[in-house]
Amino acid sequence: MTRPESGPEPDPLRDALRAAGHRIMQAPLLSVTLTGTMPSLEGAQALIATSRNGLRAVAPVPGAALELPIFAVGPGTAALARRLGFRRVIEGPGTGAELAEVIRTEADPVAGALIHLAGDTLAFDLKSALAPLGFEVRTETVYRTETAPALPTEVADTLRRDELDAVLLMSPRTARVYAELVADPSLAAAARRLRHFCLSEAVAGELTPLGPVSVTVARLPNSQEMLALIAREAPDSP
Incomplete structure (x- = not known):
């Protein structure tokens, strides 16, 4: 593995x-270093988690964040979100591109920002995918990765x-x-x-x-x- x-x-x-x-x-x-801080939720309508590391980085999750919907990239990330106490978890099929389509249909561009709990290297740029549709995506780096030598x-x-x-x-x-x-x-x-x-x-x-x-x-x-x-x-x- x-x-x-x-x-x-x-x-x-x-x-x-x-x-x-x-x-x-x-x-x-890859080795992962977590920042251990929750980004500001001001003006947010929902969170986005495209990996389990993004969720691990902000655990234990403050109550205000748990009240927000969270878009999880796939079943594994969604399962962890539920274990951490999120009350509304919207599960994607497994890739960032597919999650962008879920967000397009489930979220409202005028309802507030989407907070992406991201790493320092993005496999898929949700902000670029969703901005043309009117969404504000705040990409917050909550963990960093280094490659094994x-x-x-x-x-x-x-x-x-x-x-x-x-x-x-x-x-x-x-x-x-x-x-x-x-x-x-x-x-x-x-x-x-x-x-x-x-x-x-x-x-x-x-x-x-x-x-x-x-x-x-x-x-x-x-x-x-x-x-x-x-x-x-x-x-x-x-």
Whole structure:
């Protein structure tokens, strides 16, 4: 698994895979630093969370924020929003572009600003997508990310021994970092023998520099569909 550690929060995808009997190695390719502050809610009609990290960064959530609707990018982020106490969670299908369409139909451009709880690197620019429709989006950086300089030693050694079956890639940026790291001559051949389970076509597209590799994409960009993908493609992987 290559996505960032979830801190004290459980990782439902990891836990579900372990419950199904899979052995997991953690190789977080991004590290996350949370700011720990809630942006000003003045004039806000709703919040937007495009990752679980955006929610973790403002927890515990003040009561005034919990009263606002929150647009969550997909089921995993929506589930965390509910656990944190948000009373009205509007769940998107899984990508920023799809969430923009949900916001277009559910929010009112004249009802107030939308507060996007964002990281320092945006996979999709909601502000640019929604501004032409009359929405005011305030993009608030509540966490920052840094890329890993290398795979964890234990993971790299296991890869070299051809003892890994597959890699899970949940974002385009993570896939891009992964492709750069496994281009190392000592890893490249073994990496090409792995199965690559990707959240979306955008994620899969970042693997092009690796050449011909086994790539399978989830039917929808969310954790539940990743689980379904792995159940279909690797039901007997220990």
